[in-house]
Amino acid sequence: MKRHRRFLGLAMAVLAVGATAGTRSPRDDRAPYMRDLFPSTYRPLPRTDTLIVHATILDGADHRIDDGELLMRDGKVVAIGHDLQAAGTTVIDAHGRWVTPGIIDIHSHDGTYVVPLTTIDDKSSDVSELSDPNAAGTWIETAVNPQDPAFSRALAGGVTTMQVLPGSDPIFGGRSVILKPISAPTMQAMKFPGAGQGMKMACGENPKSEDAELKRGPTSRQGEIAYIRDAFAQARHYMHEWDEYLAGKDDDRPVDDPRLDTLAGVLTGAIPVQMHCYRADEMAVMMDLSREIGFRIAAFHHAVEAYKIAPLLAANHVCAVVWSDWWGYKMEALDGIRENAAFVDEAGGCVMMHSDSPVLGQWLNIEAGKAAAAGRRAGLTLPPEHVISWVTSNPARALGLSDRIGSLVPGHNADVVIWSADPFSVFARADTVFIDGAVAYDRLDRRYQPRSDFELGRAPGARP
Structure with missing residues (x-):
């Protein structure tokens, strides 16, 4: 005899997913432990192709590149090294600063x-x-x-x-x-x-x-x-x-x-x-x-x-x-x-x-x-x-x-941080943070300093 199952609300939700799968028989469904009930709707932020130059780069794969360059295109790391050619990109001079993976x-x-x-x-x-x-x-x-x-x-x-x-x-x-x-x-x-x-x-x-x-x-x-x-x-x-x-x-x-x-x-x-x-x-x-x-x-x-x-x-x-x-x-x-x-x-x-x-x-x-x-x-x-x-x-x-x-190698997502100094120094700050090649945070530009609605508050006398 089958055991009674708990959490029937979620079980019904899973069954509903199966019921909408076209004309396929329930026997064609995957077992329920293979399903994602809450799929991602993430979309990258607006981005431009970017070349970072004159940085000390730690690539996350045990390499350090002094006075190095990093090219990001279409949300990916394209190249890392020296003397990279990248016409039509935004160039960031990171002289004196450090670059790492996110x-x-x-x-x-x-x-x-x-x-x-x-x-x-x-x-x-x-x-x-x-x-x-x-x-x-x-x-x-x-x-x-x-x-x-x-x-x-x-x-x-x-x-x-x-x-x-x-x-x-x-x-x-x-x-x-x-x-x-x-x-x-x-x-x-x-x-x-x-x-x-x-x-x-x-x-x-x-x-x-x-x-x-x-x-x-x-x-x-x-x-x-x-x-x-x-x-x-x-x-x-x-x-x-x-x-x-x-x-x-x-x-x-x-x-x-x-x-x-x-x-x-x-x-x-x-x-x-x-x-x-x-x-x-x-x-x-x-x-x-x-x-x-x-x-x-x-x-x-x-x-x-x-x-x-x-x-x-x-x-x-x-x-x-x-x-x-x-x-x-x-x-x-x-x-x-x-x-x-x-x-x-x-x-x-x-x-x-x-x-x-x-x-x-x-x-x-x-x-x-x-x-x-x-x-x-x-x-x-x-x-x-x-x-x-x-x-x-x-x-x-x-x-x-x-x-x-996790590492800055060609083909990986362009999750990149430009640090103001050696990232292991207590004086270091993240100057610019890229997620999928898009600027998600910039320490010097308020347009890229997201704040939660929780922090916005209400104007005095505003009605709830």
Whole structure:
């Protein structure tokens, strides 16, 4: 007998999508975990072909080009080097300035934990769905408020792509979304076309303490593991039901379950896991668990103790997403060190910085600079052309977008930042930020300094 499914409202929406697919039989439809319910409507901003000259260029692929040139045409990087020929383009003289790929924030809550918070009990937050430890059926994109001022602040800090993640109180937090921080009235108009989703999972203190407080699920670390194994076992059975139906072996069409849709997408490899985890021992357990169940962990987020298992992370091709110096604010964060990112990198691992807050989201270049400085004090060689990968090409890789963003190579999207100085200096500012070859922000031109409606306010005496 088929199990009763939850979230019937979303299930009906999925069925409606199938019903509009022309004359195709339902058996011709893809399984529901392969669908995108909220497609991107993003359109690039107005742009002109542009040549940047006399810049110090860090290309995101471990190269530095002094007095270099970068040509952007039709929203793409066309050429990088010296003495480029580009008739009819806008020329920007960047003498004394630096050029990098656009910064990628792989862990943001912008739009869901809107700043400034206007209530002391955080009722304005939509970052976590707390009704169940399994919130895998939720899509954080449906909660994103494009009016959050944090988007424009991140843009002014050189961020051109961000992954908005659900919170870490549920074990399965739901699906992530990848956005471009442009001014737009809808989330769909910010959504990175063709970018896949991730699925947020959490281990350790957050989910077990939240579940204990709400009396709704696992209250220990071993309970979390058992819960995860059981949930994926259900998802495998669900996939089998769909396979049987689509192959014509079973006429009873499965009723869509949004939670199992997401977990099935994880098992197929279509949805990578972005996992909140702090302690080294827990990360090691989760890597073993992922091999047993058969899913891919793209990255451990926060990963305060990643340095303790840096070779293990590298061997398993799992990235570490870290801060430069946050530590000690709860038990599982006590063993943080400033050299964390540098030691993971030295072991051949994939490391990157993240914000997790709208404040750090404005200064990810400085986060990388601080982490690299700690590594240099420990005796490591970390030149700027390598460190820039911690906020560009490495997060692009973890998001599955390394063929489109993260490095300044011909054919990639022209997401580019011109910095007033060495981007790892506290004195550096993003002068101009290009997204898909269009000026999205200019520090010296108010026409390119987007502001949210939230910030405009009302004239005195205006009626609501």
